[in-house]
Amino acid sequence: MKKQTVNSRPAGPKPWYDPRVRALFFQVISLAVVFWVGWVLIDNTLSNMQSRGISTGFGFLGESAGFGIIMHLVPFDATMSYGRTFWVGLTNTLLVSAMGVVAATILGFVIGVARLSSNWLVAKISLVYIEVIRNIPLLLQIFFWYFAVLSNLPSPRQSVEVGGALFLNNRGLYLPGPVTQEGFGLVWVAILVAIVAVVGVRMWAKKRQMATGQIFPTFKVSVAILILLPLMVFFSAGQPLEWDVPALKGFNFGGGITLIPELVALWIALSLYTASFIAEIVRSGILSVSQGQTEASKALGLPNGLTLRLVVIPQAMRVIIPPLTSQYLNLVKNSSLATAIGYPDLVAVFMGTTLNQTGQAVEVVAITMAVYLTISLLISLFMNLYNRAVAIKER
């Protein structure tokens, strides 16, 4: 094709007057310049660091860290390596981000819908919530939830106690931790069976509804299966579960599961803050669905709840998803404010203590940036896939 068009011209222009050759030439030059500048920057940094006697390289990741971290999802103690501190920080960042995304989404949808409610009080409360929360800097909110709430909680010896198993004090929330005994495997099997059964029921109910128009109470039945089946197995297996109840040892509680206040404060602040933005996104999405759709659905006799769930929300999702993705990305990046209240996230642990003890700023900062970039790109990727699934299918 290309050759033909070039040849078909009676007297082609000289190559340097040919717009396509020119375009290609300049693109190649631009690309070469970009790469060259990048290479010069890296080379310059490395040679300067070497000439100033600053150590470089990633060898430090294998050295032992020598400092403690209060919360770790992967096994950690001070004798482990700096590389391990990276994983501790990363998992802590992922944990608070995931918790934040879930809570912010649920809260944001509820408030966004409530904002459009015909109930005056509900709509105004949502309005006030949105306007107050989204207009106060996040860092201040984190400080509020941390210091304001923390200083009002009692000390470990005067803990708020619920049934001798749940304790709340200024060191955190202590819950009994489940310890599975022999025979608990059966319960897992029961849960798995219940899930399969629920999926089966849903498919069958949908098929039946398509064929006969009869509605089956899928939700109630699903919940019943999910709860009753594992419970029955649990009791018939002789209750193979014990609880590790937290108890006061010395200054602090030990045993069970601890939710440290840093995590809780950060989680609450991130969720509330992001939810206020998500609420507005949800509102704009719902308002983008034309009134005619709601009217048509009402005309079919669908109640309010079903109209929202089956007609409005699916169409609104197409408008909601792209800005929602941005909010998720913001939430993950905002989680790095953790460092202000001492939650051991990636920035606090790896770009904080590890950077400081090793002094390898360039490497540590590069790794941290690469991690945030990767997390964000992955979120974008999944949200784009989801968006494609809910987008209008042109038929």
Add this chain to the structure above:
Amino acid sequence: MKSMRSVAFGMACVAGALTTTSVFAATTLESVKEKGHLQCGVTSGLPGFSQPDEKGAWTGIDVDTCRAVAAAIFGDAKAVEFTPLTAKERFTALQSGEIDMLSRNTTWTLTRDVSLGLNFAGVNYYDGQGFLVNKDIGVDDATQLDGATVCIQAGTTTELNLSDYFRTKGMEFKPIVFDTSEQTVQGFAAGRCDVLTSDRSQLAALRSKLTDPSSAKILPNTISKEPLGPVVRQGDDQWFNIVKWVLSVQINAEELGITMANADEMLKSDNPSVQRLLGTDGDMGAKLGLPDDFGHAIVKQVGNYAEMYDRNVGPDTALGLERGINALWTDGGILYAPPVR
């Protein structure tokens, strides 16, 4: 063809701009003289060491170390500009040339000295790590701290010392790491932790920031050695020598009894050590690339070590620290400066 030439020209410009950045400027002394002031990195606010007073003027023992260097170079202790830095930022600021010297309550360790491209030019305060505890928990000694929650400031050697101490004693602890010393105190005050750990010189100052200072006490244990001192970039020996000898001059001045008040009078002294230090005899200044009367300028404007100490952290200040090991070797301390000769 014209456009190609302009592209080539543009590339040459970019190349020029990039290569000039990699060429080293003149020596630190020359560049400091050229801009007319010393750029000194200090803390963002640490009583006794570096903190702006109510008029906005920086005071503290670390600040005076900078002022002494400025006095030596310019004969003017005020020719300093201060860059407040967090513990995390300090080394990068020095490495990148943003500051000429770092005088920020910084512990001299092998790793920092060797792998950061920096040199420690001496010690202006010998410190050690200690514990501040709430009186309520009824602890009298650090060995009773098993299971305690500890507040620490990020980016300091304290994190490692703490971990080492508890590990070797077979005790457990939970660290809460805050970004700044203000947040650390706030966390301690809010009851988030049982113990606050930092250099002993700091604990007294931090305790005074509590709403009720009598509710907390400092434990007698010292768990580490923290020699704090000024830091310079590696590779400029002249500058390294200047900072090192300015500090030595202050310590020697105390030993020789030269003070701010009698510095002028001492110019007439016939003690050869005093003459060499004040520049009335010999060419000590010229050897360092400084004016010959640099010693006189330091003592006259900033004072000897004792004056610097007493003014900022001594018994009559809010910190109220006794000289202890920071006394001269002749007074039972470990301050021993090499002779100026």
